[in-house]
Amino acid sequence: AQSVTQLDSHVSVSEGTPVLLRCNYSSSYSPSLFWYVQHPNKGLQLLLKYTSAATLVKGINGFEAEFKKSETSFHLTKPSAHMSDAAEYFCVVSDRTNAGKSTFGDGTTLTVKP
Amino acid sequence: DSGVTQTPKHLITATGQRVTLRCSPRSGDLSVYWYQQSLDQGLQFLIQYYNGEERAKGNILERFSAQQFPDLHSELNLSSLELGDSALYFCASSVGQGTGTDTQYFGPGTRLTVL
Numbered sequence: 001a002q003s004v005t006q007l008d009s010h011v012s013v014s015e016g017t018p019v020l021l022r023c024n025y026s027s028s029y030s031p032s033l034f035w036y037v038q039h040p041n042k043g044l045q046l047l048l049k050y051t052s053a054a055t056l057v058k059g060i061n062g063f064e065a066e067f068k069k070s071e072t073s074f075h076l077t078k079p080s081a082h083m084s085d086a087a088e089y090f091c092v093v094s095d096r097t098n099a100g101k102s103t104f105g106d107g108t109t110l111t112v113k114p
Numbered sequence: 115d116s117g118v119t120q121t122p123k124h125l126i127t128a129t130g131q132r133v134t135l136r137c138s139p140r141s142g143d144l145s146v147y148w149y150q151q152s153l154d155q156g157l158q159f160l161i162q163y164y165n166g167e168e169r170a171k172g173n174i175l176e177r178f179s180a181q182q183f184p185d186l187h188s189e190l191n192l193s194s195l196e197l198g199d200s201a202l203y204f205c206a207s208s209v210g211q212g213t214g215t216d217t218q219y220f221g222p223g224t225r226l227t228v229l
Contacts, residue, residue: 032214043116043204043220051215090157096214101170102147104157 002027004093006105014113019063019078021108023091026072033074034092035065038107044090050074061085086112117141118221120205126227132193135224139186139207145169146188147208147218148180152201163188164211192226200228 007022025031032051036044048059055067065076074091091105117140127133139146148160150173159172163182174180177195182188192199202223208216 034217036220043118043222044206045116045220046217049215049217094214101162101172101212102159102218104149104159106156 002031002093002095002101002103004091004103004105006089006091006108008108009106010109010111012111012113013081015083016080019076019081019085019110021076021089021091021110023074023076023105024072025074025091025093027093027095029095032094032096033065033067034094034102035059035063035074035076036090036092038088038090040087047076047089081110081112083112083114086110116219116221118205118207118219120203120221120224122224123222124225124227126229127195128229129195129197131195131228132191133195133226135190135192135203135205135226137188137190137205137207137221139188139205140219143207143209143219144186145208145210145212145216146182146186147206147212148174148188148190149204149206150201151204151223152198155201157204160190162212169212195228197228200226202226 003026005024034049035047050067058064088107094102119138145164147162151157160174162170180190205221206218210216
């Protein structure tokens with residue numbers, strides 16, 4: 001069984017300040033982990049993914065995430081928020097042994113204040 | 115633009131009716147995934163097809179069914195619709211059979227409203 005918990009349903013930051021979106025996961029096997037972003041009325045877009053290579057993963061638009069097995073976490077960070085980062089973010093865990101069945105977190109809404 | 119297309123964009127229908135949602139994957143992708151996104155349940159995986167065969171099943175109701183055709187497009191059929199079926203339905207595609215490392219590319223979604 002696998003699960004994912006996004007610890008904050010809403011995060012608000014000021015433009016130019018750091019972003020931290022937290023994600024904890026549970027998986028019986030070695031998981032793959034993903035972060036997706038969804039802008040209003042749009043489909044989901046992949047930001048980055050971890051698939052057992054480097055634990056620090058760099059993604060698009062300046063985002064990165066670090067896989068910490070001991071803490072079962074995969075937090076998403078960005079040094080400096082942009083207005084265009086305002087969106088909903090989903091952390092996803094995928095079981096590599098179960099046909100890649102994916103479990104999505106409930107999402108974190110990021111608001112960026114000018 | 116992810117390269118995944120979904121039609122229609124919006125669908126309004128009545129309870130008890132049946133609808134069909136269509137998805138065309140990215141060129142070269144063999145897997146198609148269906149998801150339901152609603153306010154109360156979040157994003158739920160429904161079903162996956164790989165090269166025409168069902169590969170994985172999630173929280174799909176018996177009133178719902180899907181298939182993937184030889185040209186790799188997929189259809190999601192929803193029948194005996196209820197108010198609670200109102201949601202955004204996303205299709206995604208990936209190159210591989212979904213071993214857990216595949217990147218899924220999402221379409222723009224179909225918004226279904228059941229009145």
